[in-house]
Amino acid sequence: MPATTSTLTGNIRVRLLNPSDAELLAAAYKLNRDHLAPWEPERPESFFTAEGQQAVIDSKIALLDAGSEVPRVLLEGADIIGCVTLTGIVRGPFLSCHLGYWISRAYTGRGIASAAAAFAVETARTELGLHRVQAATLTGNAASQKVLRRCGFEEIGFAPAYLNIAGSWQDHVLYQRVLY
Template sequence: MTGNSIALTGTARVRVLHRSDAGPLAEAYLRNREHLAPWEPLRSEDFFTAEAQAASIESKLGLFIAGSDVPWVLVDGSRIIGVLNLSGIVRGPFLSAHLGYWVDKDMTGRGIGSAALEFAVDAARSELGLHRLQAATLPHNAASQRILKRAGFEEIGLAAQYLRIAGSWQDHILFQRILC
């Protein structure tokens, strides 16, 4: 999980987030603002700036160093085309983490999301020694549910008012994948 990039599919690659990604990440979020709005928390105007992304990256890298998160970016050349992360990593008898991801609106339907999830599953199992990954989707996010199911995740339930998304507390379907 070093800074080296790993091929996913076509020209898409995955690598750990870098401090130098602030500008390209802000551009990716701005380019995908409408595409992501139904699936993410409300974002302030400041969120879409390189300065805000630099602060966010510092926080994420601190959690990475602490061993509780792994922040990756999906790239095509120098352009960020998505995000992939493991968060809330718990050790001890649980050995679990939450999985989150998104793919650029112009890159959907190319297998990038599926390849990214397979990469995350492999890294969680082989590099982090995790037993389980969990992911959550809004009930109407059929595309994300298909990707999770293709990656071997199984639906395990419904969490009422699970996350505040697009300005309101929304139910989420929970998925898990047992890794070993």
Template sequence: MLTEPQDFPAITLFQNTTLTLVSDADAPALAAAYQRNRNYLAPWEPLRPDAFFTGDGQRSIIDAKLALFQAGSEVPWVLADGERIIGTITLTGIVRGPFLSANLGYWIDGEYAGRGLGTAAVTAVVVTARERLGLHRIQAATLLHNAASQRILDKSGFAQIGLAPRYLKIAGRWQDHLLFQRILEAAK
């Protein structure tokens, strides 16, 4: 099982854009990214307490994510343009055994949306999930009206598999989501 940071070297997506495993040192920059994008992300995320947008709040979240990483059930990355964090992408709920599956979640800084970074990051994670983690399947969910995220998943080879009523509590209310999956044996 891959549970050491060195098992996940940085991935260069574009000239100055990288995908790296999150670390405690990322807390201030991640808090700044969430502060910059607070209004932009609000319709797509759970309600967040004010502490979430602080360095200390992010450090607590990062510590929890790294504990799950050490347990083999999560791989949390940050997307950066140089030193500036511009998003996150995470495989969560990694299950071994006959399921060999994980859930995918991501967001991209509003200033960088529409540049292909989301698709590049998701594609890199698909390859990592198949080649380094040995997973069979990745699932993702989007709000019904999140066309941008649905385009990213489509371009990354995901297929829509269903509708989940009242699936997640987003923006303060239970909302329906479209479900997508990528079977990794078909990954290229």
């Protein structure tokens, strides 16, 4: 996987997560703690520290090295303003993965999440040779559903009690994008 930085839109860039991102990622998560809380699992206090993020980064880099995840950060200047990740990469006859992303509250509504999702889908197709990308959103996450539709995803189902988000098992709408 190339370690280059690419421009997404305007002055927003995307690059692979690297081991030196712990402080920046902790700062981004602290700044967006309330913004992300309804959409993510409950997080221990340690998650919002550089040490906690270093452990997350080390795990994600090990998964990148194993070929099962591609974690990227979104940047404006030196600041991390979000993440976009392809996870659960499966080879063989499935050739599929999951897409996940988040954007800092200050950057929502600018098309950045759509650009990041489109970038990840193109990575899945051209660099990873995958056939399918899937994503799931909470039933009430209209903004994320709009991002997925903009990127050519189609709704394929409903999953009751799919993920433990914000402290409870919550229903999700399932999406996919078939790449070829």
